[in-house]
Amino acid sequence: MANEKKATVRDIAAKAGVSVATVSYVLNDKKGTKISDATRKKVLQVANLLNYSIPEKYKNLDAKKNAYTIGVMYQLMADTPSRNMEIMTLINLLAERFFRIGFNCQLIPLDSEAGYQKPVQGLDGIIAIDLKEDVFKQMSGQYYIPILCLDMMINDFLFYQIHTDMDSIVAKAKELLGDDFYLVTDRYRNEKYNEYLMSVLPKGKSLLFSDMNKKSFEKLAGKKVLVYGMQLGMIVKQNAKCKDILVISNEENPALYSSEIKSIHHDIEKKANLAMNIMMNAFERKFDVKHEYKVF
Amino acid sequence: MANEKKATVRDIAAKAGVSVATVSYVLNDKKGTKISDATRKKVLQVANLLNYSIPEKYKNLDAKKNAYTIGVMYQLMADTPSRNMEIMTLINLLAERFFRIGFNCQLIPLDSEAGYQKPVQGLDGIIAIDLKEDVFKQMSGQYYIPILCLDMMINDFLFYQIHTDMDSIVAKAKELLGDDFYLVTDRYRNEKYNEYLMSVLPKGKSLLFSDMNKKSFEKLAGKKVLVYGMQLGMIVKQNAKCKDILVISNEENPALYSSEIKSIHHDIEKKANLAMNIMMNAFERKFDVKHEYKVF
Numbered sequence: 001m002a003n004e005k006k007a008t009v010r011d012i013a014a015k016a017g018v019s020v021a022t023v024s025y026v027l028n029d030k031k032g033t034k035i036s037d038a039t040r041k042k043v044l045q046v047a048n049l050l051n052y053s054i055p056e057k058y059k060n061l062d063a064k065k066n067a068y069t070i071g072v073m074y075q076l077m078a079d080t081p082s083r084n085m086e087i088m089t090l091i092n093l094l095a096e097r098f099f100r101i102g103f104n105c106q107l108i109p110l111d112s113e114a115g116y117q118k119p120v121q122g123l124d125g126i127i128a129i130d131l132k133e134d135v136f137k138q139m140s141g142q143y144y145i146p147i148l149c150l151d152m153m154i155n156d157f158l159f160y161q162i163h164t165d166m167d168s169i170v171a172k173a174k175e176l177l178g179d180d181f182y183l184v185t186d187r188y189r190n191e192k193y194n195e196y197l198m199s200v201l202p203k204g205k206s207l208l209f210s211d212m213n214k215k216s217f218e219k220l221a222g223k224k225v226l227v228y229g230m231q232l233g234m235i236v237k238q239n240a241k242c243k244d245i246l247v248i249s250n251e252e253n254p255a256l257y258s259s260e261i262k263s264i265h266h267d268i269e270k271k272a273n274l275a276m277n278i279m280m281n282a283f284e285r286k287f288d289v290k291h292e293y294k295v296f
Numbered sequence: 297m298a299n300e301k302k303a304t305v306r307d308i309a310a311k312a313g314v315s316v317a318t319v320s321y322v323l324n325d326k327k328g329t330k331i332s333d334a335t336r337k338k339v340l341q342v343a344n345l346l347n348y349s350i351p352e353k354y355k356n357l358d359a360k361k362n363a364y365t366i367g368v369m370y371q372l373m374a375d376t377p378s379r380n381m382e383i384m385t386l387i388n389l390l391a392e393r394f395f396r397i398g399f400n401c402q403l404i405p406l407d408s409e410a411g412y413q414k415p416v417q418g419l420d421g422i423i424a425i426d427l428k429e430d431v432f433k434q435m436s437g438q439y440y441i442p443i444l445c446l447d448m449m450i451n452d453f454l455f456y457q458i459h460t461d462m463d464s465i466v467a468k469a470k471e472l473l474g475d476d477f478y479l480v481t482d483r484y485r486n487e488k489y490n491e492y493l494m495s496v497l498p499k500g501k502s503l504l505f506s507d508m509n510k511k512s513f514e515k516l517a518g519k520k521v522l523v524y525g526m527q528l529g530m531i532v533k534q535n536a537k538c539k540d541i542l543v544i545s546n547e548e549n550p551a552l553y554s555s556e557i558k559s560i561h562h563d564i565e566k567k568a569n570l571a572m573n574i575m576m577n578a579f580e581r582k583f584d585v586k587h588e589y590k591v592f
Binding site for chain 1: 311337338340341342344350363365372374377380381384385387388391392395400401402403404405416417418437440441442453454527530531534547548549552553554555
């Protein structure tokens with residue numbers, strides 16, 4: 001697959017479609033020659049591609065790092081497809097915001113089985129999204145930089161926390177569905193948050209998608225159901241009636257998927273905005289007195 | 297929201313629940329004291345949180361960068377929900393692979409309107425996912441590092457290219473649906489790739505979701521339809537019959553959403569693997585002779 005033969009000035013000239021002299025002028029950064037910017041770029045790109053040494057000043061490689069780098073740590077699981085989508089959507093919202101203010105946003109996908117291993121170098125702050133408690137503890141002990149917990153609960157004042165306000169969502173759902181309904185949701189990785197999620201409805205009324213089988217779905221026939229995420233909503237729709245389904249959705253236009261299914265908007269943009277503000281404050285060394293935020 | 301009062305050793309002691317002497321020992325890095333690792337960590341974390349200077353050797357902040365950094369550039373659009381999900385799924389697959397081999401994966405979400413502006417510092421390689429041609433040209437002209445184009449077509453031998461093999465997918469679809477069917481897909485940002493996508497079926501048979509309205513969806517009633525992405529499949533299902541729908545899906549278990557809808561697996565993991573291999577070869581300065589890869 002690879003050709004490891006060392007490239008010559010002649011190779012570069014041939015590939016770039018210019019003369020050997022032109023290549024030589026560009027690579028030696030000779031002043032006073034009439035070489036267009038377009039040609040110069042082409043020669044430099046071809047030279048770099050062929051592993052030919054290019055003038056230092058044209059190398060982006062060694063450019064000094066001058067922006068804060070935020071590490072976004074997360075864990076995806078094979079049995080939580082809807083939740084995975086929400087996490088990736090949230091990560092994009094964070095990346096957009098950090099990019100706009102000139103911060104680097106580095107993805108750190110933690111292996112769900114192996115957990116966290118060694119610290120990543122060069123981070124200035126961390127946003128941890130829905131990590132298992134042991135993975136989080138092992139990780140957080142290795143860093144002395146601001147850490148923000150998103151969609152997870154860690155009972156430690158050291159870390160900022162932002163998570164969904166499920167109580168308010170359930171209150172809103174009661175207005176729309178009445179008092180008797182089921183909740184179908186993907187499991188969260190963070191144990192405490194998952195317990196909280198399971199506690200918002202009476203025992204036996206909250207169902208985790210990963211624990212459900214054909215039979216438990218069939219039991220939803222004729223029942224009212226609050227569903228977390230449009231993907232799960234489409235699955236529940238195979239058994240429950242559309243008019244009995246209420247979806248908690250972060251999508252711009254959930255009606256696209258079904259005009260009959262009602263939805264409650266879950267504002268994950270608000271989470272991303274909060275996360276950005278908290279991180280900026282942390283870097284400006286403003287100590288934020290409020291450490292927990294609930295977002296509806 | 298923020299309390300900017302400068303913290304004292306006493307504040308740190310109070311917040312960490314230890315004595316002032318302990319804080320002093322830790323912050324002065326005094327040898328020969330019996331302070332547990334747990335206490336030391338807590339003091340350092342609290343001190344950093346309160347903007348108190350901590351010993352240099354405990355700062356992750358100034359750690360030397362020692363890994364390659366790959367910038368992943370992409371553009372999401374409001375009117376391509378299904379495609380956005382595929383892009384984010386692909387980005388996660390890339391991040392997982394790069395993280396495993398110790399590379400940093402930095403997200404660079406390009407604004408769909410403003411396009412590309414200034415170069416990001418400190419990158420060693422770029423993966424460009426489905427960028428508009430002008431955005432790509434402006435961007436690529438500013439870097440002399442390896443650039444790989446994913447899900448896009450740029451007629452330039454300088455850049456590696458990986459994209460979906462739509463011809464093979466359409467051939468497979470013909471086996472399952474017969475010769476007469478429509479294609480419903482999200483628009484791609486890259487113009488040349490979008491043209492290719494529109495050219496795989498006879499004129500008028502390829503429909504872009506963003507151009508469709510209620511009427512054009514209703515026209516699909518009774519027709520056979522090849523749909524790109526399970527989300528779009530769920531939308532098309534409102535008009536076409538399940539047995540007439542064939543979905544191109546990257547999901548592990550598309551049958552979850554509907555056991556009646558057939559699907560063709562689109563292997564985006566293969567794309568991510570190829571992308572990683574090409575980047576690793578580029579850094580090892582192996583000049584890859586093949587520049588275009590099609591993935592089914």
